Amino acid sequence: MPYRPCAFALLVLVALVGCDQVPDERSEQAQEDVAMIDERAVWRDSGVFELCRSEDEALSLDGCMVDVLHRAKAPDEVIEAVETLSAEGDAGFVSGFRREGLIGVAQVTYPFRANTNQGTLLVASDGTTIDVDRAILSEEDQHRADYSAFLAAHPGVMPFPPASLTRSERLNGGGEQLRFDTALRGCHACEIDGWLSVAYDFDAAGRFLGHQLVEVKWSESAVATPSVDVSR
Structure with a gap:
């Protein structure tokens, strides 16, 4: 059979195109497999998890929660959310x-x-989740003058979650900013000495941009010191 370079080149081209398509299909499948936390992930019957306090120790708490949800015929989205939270190191729903x-x-x-x-948890438009009770302050925020002054006046205080949403506003360019306050005190039973006000910024498409300390607020019972707003 005579050698035909054009036909051979065509076969090579088809093979290459076919190979290029496989990663794209896998990439699309991977995107579909990412669990999105939304309204469908809500589970309100917390009582079912009481079983996990007495279940066989062979199952971890998060493993027990997933098992209980399967038995309760919970929606897939609820179970996926529990698995997502467990992957972050805490058993919750x-x-x-x-x-x-x-x-x-x-x-x-x-x-x-x-x-x-x-x-x-804040959920960005691309499915990214941000826990407002973890890594509240950046390294830069921890060395700010207003926070240092507060710590000097209240030795031993630290942030005590949970944070509460105090403000939501639109940013220039169509983005969104959500502010959360976290109590500052020396122990769980101690009086609140102040609050950290932290802003979480998102662009116009709902993608997470970052967070920063906006203000250190002193409680009324604390030493009267004006708070410094450094919004940026």
């Missing part, structure tokens, strides 16, 4: 959900925590 513009605000219940059982 989404107990409420609402929207602030394009941003989802998920209330999370952690039934087996010793102290604070409530938390909040």
Whole structure:
């Protein structure tokens, strides 16, 4: 059979095009597999998880929660949310959900925590979740003059979650900013000495841009010191 370079080149081209299509299909599938926390992830019957306090120790708490949800025929989205939270290192479930513009605000219940059982996750438009009770202050924020002054006046205080949403506003360019306040005190039973006001910024498409300390607020019972607003 005579050698035909044109036909051979055509076969090579088809093979290459076919190979190029495989990663794209896998990429699309991977995107579909990402669990999005939204209204469908809400589970309100916290009582079912009481079984996990006495279940066989062979199952971890998060494993027990997933098992209980399967037995209760919970929606897939509820189970996926529990698995997502467990991957972050804490056994919990989404107990409420609402929207602030394009941003989802998920209330999370952690039934087996010793102290604070409530938390909040912000859900960006691309599915990224931001826990407002973790890594509250950046390295730069921790060395700000107003925060340092507060710590000097109240030795031993620290942020005590959960944070509460205090403000939601539109930014120039169509973005969204959500502000959360977290109490500052020396212990769980101690009086609140002040609050950290932290802003979480999102662009016009609802994608997370970052967060920063906006203000250190002193409680009325604390030493009268004016707070400094450094909004930026």
